[in-house]
Amino acid sequence: MASGAEITSQEYIKHHLQNLTVGEGFWALHIDTLGWSIFLGLVFILSFRAVAKKATTGVPGKWQCAVEMIVEFVDDSVKSTFHGKNPVIAPLALTIFVWVLLMNAMDWVPVDLIPRIFELFGVHYMKAVPTTDPNMTFALALGVFVLIIYYSIKVKGVGGFIKELTTQPFGHWSLYPVNFILEMVTLLARPLSLALRLFGNLYAGELIFLLIATIGLFQLPVHFLWAAFHLLVIPLQAFIFMMLTILYLSLAHEDH
Amino acid sequence: MNLNMTLIGELIAFIVFVIFCMKYVWPPIIGAIEARQAVIADGLAASDRAAKDLELAQEKATAQLKDAKAQAAGIVEAAKKREAQIIEEAAVKAQAEKEKILASGHAEIDTERNQAREELRQQVAVLSVAGAEKILERSIDAAAHSDILDKLVAEL
Numbered sequence: 119m120a121s122g123a124e125i126t127s128q129e130y131i132k133h134h135l136q137n138l139t140v141g142e143g144f145w146a147l148h149i150d151t152l153g154w155s156i157f158l159g160l161v162f163i164l165s166f167r168a169v170a171k172k173a174t175t176g177v178p179g180k181w182q183c184a185v186e187m188i189v190e191f192v193d194d195s196v197k198s199t200f201h202g203k204n205p206v207i208a209p210l211a212l213t214i215f216v217w218v219l220l221m222n223a224m225d226w227v228p229v230d231l232i233p234r235i236f237e238l239f240g241v242h243y244m245k246a247v248p249t250t251d252p253n254m255t256f257a258l259a260l261g262v263f264v265l266i267i268y269y270s271i272k273v274k275g276v277g278g279f280i281k282e283l284t285t286q287p288f289g290h291w292s293l294y295p296v297n298f299i300l301e302m303v304t305l306l307a308r309p310l311s312l313a314l315r316l317f318g319n320l321y322a323g324e325l326i327f328l329l330i331a332t333i334g335l336f337q338l339p340v341h342f343l344w345a346a347f348h349l350l351v352i353p354l355q356a357f358i359f360m361m362l363t364i365l366y367l368s369l370a371h372e373d374h
Numbered sequence: 375m376n377l378n379m380t381l382i383g384e385l386i387a388f389i390v391f392v393i394f395c396m397k398y399v400w401p402p403i404i405g406a407i408e409a410r411q412a413v414i415a416d417g418l419a420a421s422d423r424a425a426k427d428l429e430l431a432q433e434k435a436t437a438q439l440k441d442a443k444a445q446a447a448g449i450v451e452a453a454k455k456r457e458a459q460i461i462e463e464a465a466v467k468a469q470a471e472k473e474k475i476l477a478s479g480h481a482e483i484d485t486e487r488n489q490a491r492e493e494l495r496q497q498v499a500v501l502s503v504a505g506a507e508k509i510l511e512r513s514i515d516a517a518a519h520s521d522i523l524d525k526l527v528a529e530l
Contacts, residue, residue: 141379148380155384159391166399173406175413182406189403206392209400213392248384253377257384261392 127332134229134328137251138243148251155248158220162213188216195361200368206265207367211360214258219356221248222320225348228341229327249320249355252313259313262363266308269370278373308366312359319355323348499527 125133137148169185178186192212200207224247232246248254270279283301284294326344330337503523 144378146376146378146380147383148378151380152383152387156387159387163391163394163399166395166403170399170402173402175406175409178406178410185403186407189400190407193404193407206396208404209396210392212400213388213395217391251380253380254384256377257381257388260381260385261388 127329130332131325131328133243134233135245135250135325136243137245138241148245148253150243150245151248151251151254154224154246155217155221155254158224158248159217162216162220166212166216188212192360196364199361199364200371202368202371204269204367204371207364210262210265210367211364214262214363215356215360218249218258218316218359219353221254222352222356224248225250225320225323225327225352226345229324229331247320247324249316250324252317255313255317256309258316258359259309262312262366263309266305266366266370269367273371274373308362312362312366316355316359319351323351495527495530498530499523502526 138150140147140149165181166185169182173182189212192215193208196208196211227246233244236244245251270282274282283305284298286297287300288294288297323344327341330340330344333340
């Protein structure tokens with residue numbers, strides 16, 4: 119808990135869910151979310167780049183083996199869903215999977231550890247799990263959404279894309295506006311569900327960690343159980359985000 | 375939910391990471407993996423080929439062994455035949471030699487016997503004359519009675 123003063127558990131939780139913010143309103147920046155996500159992204163990109171630079175086709179080292187396992191896992195996932203040629207989807211899926219996994223994994227760090235360390239340096243708010251910030255998850259989903267639109271238009275053409283949005287599920291011309299509304303809902307639900315699913319799972323997980331941290335000495339076994347449960351949640355959410363991205367992009371490539 | 379500029383910042387970070395991954399991370403790693411897969415596939419194919427070669431060589435060796443055995447048996451057979459032939463030839467030669475030796479022996483014996491007989495004949499003639507001389511106490515004209523003596527010698 120925060121040093122010194124007596125505070126209620128409600129205040130404690132509220133304090134922990136506060137981002138380190140610079141600026142006001144829409145122009146505000148969450149420094150902690152940005153900092154941690156970019157730090158973890160760099161961890162991913164640099165450690166993988168280290169392998170890529172001296173990748174050997176002969177007997178691989180242990181680190182190369184580990185990286186290759188992840189790359190092959192992602193490659194298999196892409197190949198099982200997407201049957202076309204696209205140089206973006208596989209690296210995109212890899213980036214999403216490992217980056218989201220690393221960001222989710224911050225959930226395992228005890229909730230007070232990082233804020234306490236930063237408090238020593240006079241920083242009072244520190245939310246270390248970037249995926250509990252909707253800005254983070256919506257940024258990912260928005261990136262995927264832009265790619266969905268881009269590839270839909272690239273593969274089917276503007277006309278083809280509009281046709282897809284209007285001529286189904288109902289075939290009669292008088293029902294085209296209804297079709298359009300339905301298809302727009304489907305289209306917009308994709309990024310929205312992507313972002314909210316990841317955010318919701320991680321935010322809820324973080325909230326329960328904070329609740330557990332308020333119950334005193336018994337928090338230790340309970341915290342352990344909840345962290346063990348997150349062995350499932352954290353990779354699963356990263357995997358789902360990656361899999362749905364591949365699926366949506368492969369749907370965007372399908373020409374009816 | 376307070377969405378703000380953070381979203382834009384994260385979006386930029388996301389795009390940068392994906393582009394970097396696409397350019398510098400994914401291609402070398404997947405390239406290395408695929409190259410190794412090719413190497414392993416080649417190795418497996420080579421080992422398959424080697425196994426087939428071994429089988430072939432074994433078959434060849436077996437055939438050669440069989441050939442060699444047959445050849446050896448042929449050689450032994452020929453040798454036996456030759457042995458029998460040599461023995462036969464030797465027997466024939468020995469027989470011939472024996473007969474030659476026997477014949478020459480017989481011839482020698484005949485010659486010696488004839489000689490002895492001739493000698494004996496002549497001595498008989500001389501003895502007879504000497505005996506007759508003793509009986510007659512007189513010298514007999516050997517020439518005058520030679521026809522009788524000759525008759526006598528011929529009768530011996």
